[in-house]
Every structure is written in C-alpha cells, then in structure tokens.
Amino acid sequence: PMDHPTWGAKMQAFYSRTGQQDALIQQLARGEPFADEMVGVATGPINNGSLNGLATELVLSFQVLRISEISQKAQTYKMHYIMVWSWRDCRLMVNCLYLTIPDRNENFDKFWAPAVRIAEREDDNRDMLVREHAVWGHGWVQYTEEHVSTFRCSFDFTEMPFDTQRCQLTFSMPGVPDWVHILWWGELMGEKLANSEWDIQQVADWATLTKSQEI
Numbered sequence: 001p002m003d004h005p006t007w008g009a010k011m012q013a014f015y016s017r018t019g020q021q022d023a024l025i026q027q028l029a030r031g032e033p034f035a036d037e038m039v040g041v042a043t044g045p046i047n048n049g050s051l052n053g054l055a056t057e058l059v060l061s062f063q064v065l066r067i068s069e070i071s072q073k074a075q076t077y078k079m080h081y082i083m084v085w086s087w088r089d090c091r092l093m094v095n096c097l098y099l100t101i102p103d104r105n106e107n108f109d110k111f112w113a114p115a116v117r118i119a120e121r122e123d124d125n126r127d128m129l130v131r132e133h134a135v136w137g138h139g140w141v142q143y144t145e146e147h148v149s150t151f152r153c154s155f156d157f158t159e160m161p162f163d164t165q166r167c168q169l170t171f172s173m174p175g176v177p178d179w180v181h182i183l184w185w186g187e188l189m190g191e192k193l194a195n196s197e198w199d200i201q202q203v204a205d206w207a208t209l210t211k212s213q214e215i
Contacts, residue, residue, distance in 0.1 A: 004051055007090070010034060014093040015137075025101055028092055028135070029110040040110050044180070045089035047139070055179050058114055059086045060171065061186035064203045067193055075155050076122060077167070078148065085114055085143045086186065093139040103131040113143045114181065119170040123150040185210060 004011070013033050017024060027033075031040045045056050061084040069078040089112070101108055111133050128148040135141055153167035173181055190203025 007051060011090050011093060016095055018095040021099055024094055024096055024099060025107050029107040041091050042110055042112050044112060045087055046091050047088040055182040056087055057184055058181055059184045059186040062188055064190035067200055070198055072155060076150050076152050078150050080148045082146045087141055088139050089141050090139045092135045092141060094137050096137050099135040101133040114173060117172050117174055120151045121149050122152050
C-alpha cells in the first residue's frame, strides 16, 4: 500500500520511525507521527486488504503442551496450550527488525488483538495467562496467549472399555463478519501427549476445518 493515495505517505513515515525499544513502543501505541489523526493502534488492523475492501486474514497456530484431568463424571478435560495469531498491520511498520511488548508493559492494552471465543471453554486459569505482542519492522504482528483452560466434551461410554471419544474446539469472533476478519489455520504443534488412563491422539493427527456462518 505504499502507493495508496491516502495511506502511502503515512506508511513511509511509519517505516522511518527509529529509536530504543521503549520509545518505539510508545510511538506505536500513540500512532505517531499521526497521533492527531489516529487513536493509537487499538482498533482493527490497516493493511493492503482492508484498504481495498477485503478482509484482514488472521492466522492461528496452536501448540498443545499438556492434556490432563480428564473427568468422565464432569465430561471435561484440562489443557495447557499456546495460541499464536499472525496478521499484517501497516501502522506498526518501523525501522527496527523486531519489538516485543509483554503483558506487563504499560502500553500492552493499547495494541489491537483479536477477541476470539472458544465455544467449548468452560474455565480459564487467569493466574497462568501469559500474553505478548511481537512486532516485525515490516508490519507483521504475532500475538501470543498461553493458557491453562478447562474444556467440555460430550463423552459416550456405551462401548467402554473400547470406546473412542472425539472432542472439538470451535474458534470464532462473535459479531465480526468474515468480510472484516477471516480466520485461517496455521501450524498445529504439540508435545507428546500421554495419560495413564487414556490413549490420546497426537496433535499432528488432529483435523481442522474452516467455515463461515451468517450472523
């Protein structure tokens, strides 16, 4: 979008920003050097797609670290996992290779992140939550969340002890049409999953599906 009639000059100005990491983070959070025209970067991304009326593509990579506390009675299980969302935001272009903004940084919440819902998530351990924004100088953004959560799954034990249970995770952005943001799957990764009572399918064999639904 460097040749965009409205945003082209802004992109050049964004890309020329330089300085120490803390100073650059403050510049980005305020939308400098156009702070008077922009309300920071807390709103949805600006990129070649959005400037041309297309959806911003959000790519999710998902890493499973552990599955535990599988409860037949409650029909729930606990999972320790990391979600990494990637997208392009030209407002975050900067003359620096790489910046990280951890959730303890005072400017963290001034940066936009997708508000994603996992339908099967029953509970989330907020004490274990770790978040971070990573910004590459050319405007690519990675947003990481590490969680320990409890999920529901409808177990069926009619064929026990030879039963097979199939659980799913449904990710969505409620109220956001797919012409604004569209979700795509990236990598599925995981540690070797083991349980004393269950034979758990390894993450590499999990299946993914992407679909749109009217709102």
